[in-house]
Every structure is written in structure tokens, then in C-alpha cells.
Amino acid sequence: xxxxxxxxxxxxxxxxxVPLSLEKPHKKGPSIVKIMIYAxxxxxxxxxxxPFLMMIVNxxxxxxxxxxxxxxxxxxxLVENYQTMMSYINIxxxxxxxxxxxxxxxxxxxxxxxxxxxxFAFYTFKGKNFLFVFMLIMMMVPGQxxxxxxxxxxxNLGILDTYIPLIVPAIxxxxxxxxxxxxxxxxxxxxxIEASRIDGASEFKIFHTVAIPIMMPAIATMSIFTFIGSWxxxxxxxxxxxxxxxxxxxxxxxxxxxxxxxxNLGSMYLGIAISVVPIMVAFLFLSKYIVNSISAGSIxx
Numbered sequence: 632x633x634x635x636x637x638x639x640x641x642x643x644x645x646x647x648x649v650p651l652s653l654e655k656p657h658k659k660g661p662s663i664v665k666i667m668i669y670a671x672x673x674x675x676x677x678x679x680x681x682p683f684l685m686m687i688v689n690x691x692x693x694x695x696x697x698x699x700x701x702x703x704x705x706x707x708x709l710v711e712n713y714q715t716m717m718s719y720i721n722i723x724x725x726x727x728x729x730x731x732x733x734x735x736x737x738x739x740x741x742x743x744x745x746x747x748x749x750x751f752a753f754y755t756f757k758g759k760n761f762l763f764v765f766m767l768i769m770m771m772v773p774g775q776x777x778x779x780x781x782x783x784x785x786x787n788l789g790i791l792d793t794y795i796p797l798i799v800p801a802i803x804x805x806x807x808x809x810x811x812x813x814x815x816x817x818x819x820x821x822x823x824i825e826a827s828r829i830d831g832a833s834e835f836k837i838f839h840t841v842a843i844p845i846m847m848p849a850i851a852t853m854s855i856f857t858f859i860g861s862w863x864x865x866x867x868x869x870x871x872x873x874x875x876x877x878x879x880x881x882x883x884x885x886x887x888x889x890x891x892x893x894x895n896l897g898s899m900y901l902g903i904a905i906s907v908v909p910i911m912v913a914f915l916f917l918s919k920y921i922v923n924s925i926s927a928g929s930i931x932x
Contacts, residue, residue: 681804683907690901697896712897716887722902724876725883726866730859730909732794732879733861737803740857741850743802748811751843774864784868796871797879801861807853814849832862858913880906 689697692706716722737750750756751763820840842851860870865881872878878886887902 632832681901683911683926686900686904686907690897690904692897694896697900706897708897709901712895712901714893714899715895720883720887720902721876722880722883725878725880728794728877729862729880730796733858733909736861737854737858739798739802740804740807741854744804744853745811745843745846745850746838747808748815748846749838751808751812752816752819753821764806766805770809778866778870785871787796791869792877793869794877797861797864797868800810801857802832804853805855807857810853811846811849815846816819819845841842855914859910 636808684703685701688702688705691709692702693708693711696702696706696708751759755823781796782791785890787792823841824837832840841864863881864879865885868879868882869885873881884906886904887899
């Protein structure tokens with residue numbers, strides 16, 4: 632009986648003294664530092680959104696209302712501003728031209744830059760290092776320096792006043808090639824390529840079925856900047872295009888700013904708002920790939 636009582640007492644003491652490691656952890660709320668960081672990020676997002684809100688609201692207000700100061704409530708002059716703007720320029724024709732050029736440049740640049748980066752990363756050929764260094768040097772040369780020579784070349788080839796000078800040269804993007812090469816070297820192991828070759832896959836099939844899916848986050852990231860750069864391109868379309876019906880949206884907006892309609896601030900704000908919409912839509916759908924491409928090479932399996 633004494634032994635039984637001793638055992639029961641020992642078990643009771645064990646139940647009372649539960650180790651701290653076995654106790655259920657207490658749920659802690661968000662720390663003060665985390666709350667301050669989130670509050671700062673929310674405030675920063677609001678500050679970044681204010682210029683877009685001002686642009687949209689002022690597009691619906693008259694010139695006199697805009698000069699009185701900013702208001703959160705939209706005005707009633709949207710139709711009048713639109714009619715004034717359309718009386719000077721056909722903004723939808725420029726919108727269509729810019730969209731065609733930007734989409735073609737983005738798709739072709741993404742594909743051929745990925746193909747070039749794949750070749751630089753996994754193939755060995757004569758002059759490879761020289762070509763790569765030459766490409767890096769070309770990244771440092773401003774494109775405006777060769778504008779006169781580019782105009783003369785386009786004139787001799789007979790491609791002025793067409794979209795060819797705006798699409799074909801933009802396909803060769805040194806920065807996109809450099810970025811994709813650095814990306815694929817950290818994400819695609821050469822053993823996958825060797826395994827595909829052993830299975831009998833052709834080189835182009837390996838590129839399309841193995842390399843392209845792995846490179847998609849980086850391609851999408853670069854596509855955002857390529858689309859924005861092509862959409863906002865002003866100087867080259869101004870030099871090589873002569874027909875008003877072929878003008879891109881930035882060129883038309885430049886003419887709008889230099890015309891009498893520039894005195895109507897509401898029409899100017901409306902034209903700018905229309906020109907910004909595709910950029911915001913492209914960034915909205917592709918921005919998630921930026922985080923994926925940045926963090927892809929930072930995790931080891």
C-alpha cells in the first residue's frame with residue numbers, strides 16, 4: 632500500500648509540474664514594429680495613389696474648377712473635355728497604334744531575348760565572351776546617340792513612315808538578354824538539359840519545354856518594363872513617322888500639349904488618363920512575377 636501511495640504521489644507531482652516546452656505556446660499579437668511598418672506602407676500607398684486620383688478627378692472638371700484647387704469629388708465636364716480633345720486629335724487611333732507596336736515589341740523581345748540568353752548560358756562557341764562583353768558595352772550607350780545614323784539607315788532601306796523601325800530594332804534588347812541570362816543560370820541546372828538530350832529531345836524542343844517555363848517569371852518581369860518603355864517611346868516615332876494616322880499616343884499627346892487645347896486642362900488630364908490605363912493594366916496583371924523572379928535564385932533545395 633505504501634508503494635502504491637508513493638507511485639500515485641509521484642504521478643500527481645509530474646502532472647502538476649509540466650515542462651515549459653510541453654505547454655501550449657501563447658499566441659502573441661503583432662508587435663509594435665510590425666504595426667508601424669504596415670502603417671507606413673499603407674501611408675506610402677495612399678501618397679502614391681493621390682496623383683492618379685487627381686488625374687482622374689481633374690479629367691472630369693472644367694478649366695475654371697481645376698484652377699480653383701483640387702477636390703475629391705468628380706466634376707461634370709467629362710463629355711465636354713472629351714469633345715474638345717477629339718476635335719484636335721484622334722486619340723483612339725494613337726491608342727491603337729501604340730498598342731499594336733507595344734504588344735509586338737513585348738512579345739518578340741521576350742522570346743528572342745530568352746533564346747539569346749539561353750544560348751549564352753548553356754552553349755560554348757567561338758567569340759562567346761567577346762559578344763557578351765560587346766552586349767554589356769551596348770547597354771551603357773544611350774540610344775539617342777545613334778538616332779541620326781538610325782534615321783539614315785531607315786531612309787536607305789525605305790522603311791520610314793512604317794512601324795518596322797519601331798518594332799524590329801527594339802527586339803534586340805541587351806539589358807533583357809543580360810537579365811535573363813543571369814536568371815536562367817541560377818534556376819536551370821545543366822543536368823535537366825542533358826537528361827532531355829538523352830531522351831532524344833531536339834534543342835528547340837528543350838528550349839520551349841524546359842527553359843521557357845522556368846524563365847517565365849523573368850520574362851514576365853522584363854515584359855512589364857519593355858511594354859512601358861515601348862508605350863512611352865516618343866522621340867523615335869516622332870522622327871520616323873510622318874503620317875498623322877500612324878502617330879503613336881505619346882506623339883499625339885505632344886501635339887495636344889502644343890495646340891490651343893492645352894489651355895483646357897481638363898482635356899489634357901483626360902488624354903493623360905487614357906494613355907496611362909494600359910500601363911496600369913499591364914503592371915496589375917504581371918507585377919506578381921517581379922517577386923517570383925527576384926526570389927527564384929535565393930532558395931536552395
